[in-house]
Amino acid sequence: MAVSLYQIAVDAHDLKGLAAFWARVLDWRVVFEADDEVIIGADERALPGIVFLPVPEEKAGKNRLHLDLAPDDQAAEVERIIALGARRADVGQGDEVSWVVLADPEGNEFCVLTPKRTLVD
Structure with a gap:
C-alpha cells in the first residue's frame, strides 16, 4: 500500500485538556506533548493516533467528520x-x-x- 492512515487531527483551544478527555474516553494515553500538538494513542507504536492542534477560532457548525x-x-x-x-x-x-x-x-x-x-x- 502506498498510503496508510497515520493520525486523526482535531483542532482545539485547550490541547492538553481535550487530549486528556479523549485519552480517558478511549483508555489511551498521551504519547507526545509539545506546545503546538498533543498526541494520544493506545501506545507509542499503535496507529492511527489522534493529534490535537491549536486553532484561534471557535468551532462553527456540525462536524463534517x-x-x-x-x-x-x-x-x-x-x-x-x-x-x-x-x-x-x-x-x-x-x-x-x-x-x-x-x-x-x-x-x-x-x-x-x-x-x-x-x-x-
Whole structure:
C-alpha cells in the first residue's frame, strides 16, 4: 500500500485538556506533548493516533467528520463519557435512532453506537 492512515487531527483551544478527555474516553494515553500538538494513542507504536492542534477560532457548525464509538454497554458508556465532560448533542438525529450523539468539551460531536459484533466474532 502506498498510503496508510497515520493520525486523526482535531483542532482545539485547550490541547492538553481535550487530549486528556479523549485519552480517558478511549483508555489511551498521551504519547507526545509539545506546545503546538498533543498526541494520544493506545501506545507509542499503535496507529492511527489522534493529534490535537491549536486553532484561534471557535468551532462553527456540525462536524463534517466524526468518530463512532462501539461500546460493550451503550447506556453505561454514555453515562461514563458524560461524567468525563461530554454532553448530549442534537445534530438532527431525531428520537428513533439507535446511537447517542454526544459532544466533547469543545463541542466536537461523536456517536456512541449500540454494541457491534467485530470482524472476528
